[in-house]
Amino acid sequence: MSSIKISNLRKTYGQFAAVDGFSLEIPAGSVFGLLGPNGAGKTTVFKCMLGLARATSGVVLFDGKPLVPETFERIAYVPERSVLYEWMTVAEHVEMNRRAFKAFDPARALELLAQFNVEPAKRSRALSKGMRTAVMVALAFARNAPILVLDEPTSGLDPINQRHVLSLIINEAARGNSVLFSSHQIGQVERAAEHIAVMDRGRLILEGLVDDLKSDRKIVEGIFPNVTYTLNGIANDPRVLRADRTERIVRLLVRDDADNIATMLTNAGATGVRVVDLNLEDIFLFAVSPADATADVIAKGSS
Amino acid sequence: MTYVEWLRVARCLKSTAWVLGVLLVLIVLAEYTFLNFGSRSSLSGVELHTASGEIDAREILDGATTTYSMLPDGTKRTTIVNAAKGVRVTIDDHGYFGKHVEIFERSVRGSQKLIGIGPLSFQRVAVPGGSKVTIDTNKPEDFAYLAAIATFVALILATILGAPFARQNDGHLEIALTNPAPRTTLGLGAMLADVAGIVAAWLMTVAMLFLAHVAQNAPNYTYGPRDTEVIGLGFAGVLAWYAMLCAATASMRRAYGVVLGISWPIAALVALLAKVDLGDAPMAQLVHWIATPLSWIDPFTYLHFGPAFTVNGKPAGSLAVSLQNELPALLILALVYVTLAIVQWRRVEA
Numbered sequence: 001m002s003s004i005k006i007s008n009l010r011k012t013y014g015q016f017a018a019v020d021g022f023s024l025e026i027p028a029g030s031v032f033g034l035l036g037p038n039g040a041g042k043t044t045v046f047k048c049m050l051g052l053a054r055a056t057s058g059v060v061l062f063d064g065k066p067l068v069p070e071t072f073e074r075i076a077y078v079p080e081r082s083v084l085y086e087w088m089t090v091a092e093h094v095e096m097n098r099r100a101f102k103a104f105d106p107a108r109a110l111e112l113l114a115q116f117n118v119e120p121a122k123r124s125r126a127l128s129k130g131m132r133t134a135v136m137v138a139l140a141f142a143r144n145a146p147i148l149v150l151d152e153p154t155s156g157l158d159p160i161n162q163r164h165v166l167s168l169i170i171n172e173a174a175r176g177n178s179v180l181f182s183s184h185q186i187g188q189v190e191r192a193a194e195h196i197a198v199m200d201r202g203r204l205i206l207e208g209l210v211d212d213l214k215s216d217r218k219i220v221e222g223i224f225p226n227v228t229y230t231l232n233g234i235a236n237d238p239r240v241l242r243a244d245r246t247e248r249i250v251r252l253l254v255r256d257d258a259d260n261i262a263t264m265l266t267n268a269g270a271t272g273v274r275v276v277d278l279n280l281e282d283i284f285l286f287a288v289s290p291a292d293a294t295a296d297v298i299a300k301g302s303s
Numbered sequence: 304m305t306y307v308e309w310l311r312v313a314r315c316l317k318s319t320a321w322v323l324g325v326l327l328v329l330i331v332l333a334e335y336t337f338l339n340f341g342s343r344s345s346l347s348g349v350e351l352h353t354a355s356g357e358i359d360a361r362e363i364l365d366g367a368t369t370t371y372s373m374l375p376d377g378t379k380r381t382t383i384v385n386a387a388k389g390v391r392v393t394i395d396d397h398g399y400f401g402k403h404v405e406i407f408e409r410s411v412r413g414s415q416k417l418i419g420i421g422p423l424s425f426q427r428v429a430v431p432g433g434s435k436v437t438i439d440t441n442k443p444e445d446f447a448y449l450a451a452i453a454t455f456v457a458l459i460l461a462t463i464l465g466a467p468f469a470r471q472n473d474g475h476l477e478i479a480l481t482n483p484a485p486r487t488t489l490g491l492g493a494m495l496a497d498v499a500g501i502v503a504a505w506l507m508t509v510a511m512l513f514l515a516h517v518a519q520n521a522p523n524y525t526y527g528p529r530d531t532e533v534i535g536l537g538f539a540g541v542l543a544w545y546a547m548l549c550a551a552t553a554s555m556r557r558a559y560g561v562v563l564g565i566s567w568p569i570a571a572l573v574a575l576l577a578k579v580d581l582g583d584a585p586m587a588q589l590v591h592w593i594a595t596p597l598s599w600i601d602p603f604t605y606l607h608f609g610p611a612f613t614v615n616g617k618p619a620g621s622l623a624v625s626l627q628n629e630l631p632a633l634l635i636l637a638l639v640y641v642t643l644a645i646v647q648w649r650r651v652e653a
Contacts, residue, residue, distance in 0.1 A: 052480050052653035072483040079477045096306050100482050
């Protein structure tokens with residue numbers, strides 16, 4: 001069963017579509033990473049999902065039911081920017097959550113704050129950006145909510161605390177809870193998420209299990225003896241997602257069966273054919289900016 | 304959100320308590336200075352009157368005969384007679400229960416006057432051969448006097464607290480909107496917290512004024528149906544004012560402070576322009592024509608501001624004393640503004 005099911009979500013501001021026909025299912029008990037360049041619409045998706053902004057159209061279901069205020073007993077949300085009250089202490093924020101949410105565990109919150117080295121007696125205005133993020137993360141994880149929606153939950157944190165947040169995310173999944181989070185740090189997503197979705201310009205452009213995406217996609221690179229070579233239709237093969245030619249070198253982004261494509265390239269006369277594995281960053285770059293990604297991957301392969 | 308508003312209210316009340324505390328000290332000091340100043344304490348009260356320049360206490364004492372006596376009820380009577388200047392002062396000192404001073408002046412030809420400020424009363428009447436000034440320092444005081452001043456303080460607090468939704472919209476909406484309670488409940492809860500704070504400020508002001516009074520004089524208050532009306536109208540006025548500010552700022556994210564800041568002069572101006580006769584000039588008529596309908600929705604129209612004085616027994620302007628049809632008007636305004644505020648806030652997006 002899906003924890004969250006988003007169907008054909010659309011949000012427009014005048015003529016501009018911030019989110020356009022976005023559909024996604026987040027399986028129960030999974031960690032789902034949402035990636036996208038700045039302005040892709042990730043935060044807008046979160047806001048529309050949670051009713052913080054009114055979707056122009058589309059349906060969002062949590063455990064099969066539409067969002068109502070009571071649903072927030074089951075959803076913990078960390079916004080991308082600090083929403084803490086500057087004049088309140090961290091301890092008062094803890095108390096605020098204790099009063100608002102039945103399942104909130106103040107002891108757990110204080111324990112997490114201690115792990116992040118945040119003093120509860122401090123006022124929010126005295127905290128750094130990273131500390132504020134840490135407070136919001138601690139409050140969210142102390143909610144004992146089965147669904148966590150985290151918008152850039154490591155923003156401003158130092159590498160140690162970033163790793164700590166990732167551990168918390170993974171632990172939540174181990175407890176059977178679902179986590180949907182966005183991050184610009186693809187390495188973090190790769191470490192924590194089983195599923196990813198990539199957004200660009202308000203649209204979902206790629207989605208799947210991280211392992212599948214990584215094993216599915218390869219770069220096949222071949223060098224020809226001279227520039228007057230022909231690919232014999234290899235570029236039109238449905239398994240080839242993209243082909244780039246630079247003088248004697250051809251680079252192919254291939255889905256499934258890269259070895260076979262490599263053989264085909266050899267048969268076409270290429271020498272020095274090789275298959276390059278992709279990491280999640282490559283996949284992301286291919287999805288949102290194919291030209292840059294190809295150059296980057298080839299450079300990496302050459303080195 | 305309600306908890307946050309309670310915290311905000313608590314902080315506001317703390318500041319209010321400090322201000323009222325300082326005011327209390329100042330009032331007590333002023334009263335003490337007025338009632339017990341120096342060696343001529345028996346002349347206190349007369350001193351104030353001399354501020355008008357009609358009698359100088361030193362002139363009275365210069366060449367005067369002073370006698371002291373004790374009346375059967377324990378009152379200390381001081382009689383000062385200055386035959387040369389034609390002045391006779393009788394001071395009945397009831398101690399904690401105040402003083403009654405009568406000053407006969409042969410030479411003064413003043414018009415009749417009656418001024419009341421809280422428990423203080425000054426009355427001058429013409430008598431055969433001169434005029435008589437009567438000063439009482441602990442006259443029975445209408446409770447409405449306290450209520451009116453408290454209403455003024457409550458209005459200030461209502462203005463300070465009057466943007467609970469805008470404060471939420473300004474970077475904290477995610478907290479409110481991911482709360483497992485309907486927005487209407489959250490909004491009403493926040494407003495309720497503010498109103499409770501406003502009522503608390505009202506009570507604190509009444510307490511401060513009471514303490515200031517009992518520090519020098521025995522409590523001597525009267526309470527009648529008019530006081531209830533004044534209190535009721537005052538609360539309705541403050542509620543309508545607070546609700547109006549909430550409605551005006553409910554969909555704002557920034558600059559709500561400007562709205563709160565200019566609210567008093569604008570509301571007072573609208574109420575004034577609608578009431579005064581601006582003349583027959585076309586521009587004046589236009590201003591009046593615009594201000595009149597606006598004044599109907601302006602709570603200040605139904606409240607009156609000014610010093611709580613009585614002159615010749617009539618209010619020379621007082622807080623919350625207009626009592627005829629204002630109460631229902633203010634309650635309707637409050638209800639409409641609360642509804643408007645909630646409806647607007649429900650539409651705000653993060």
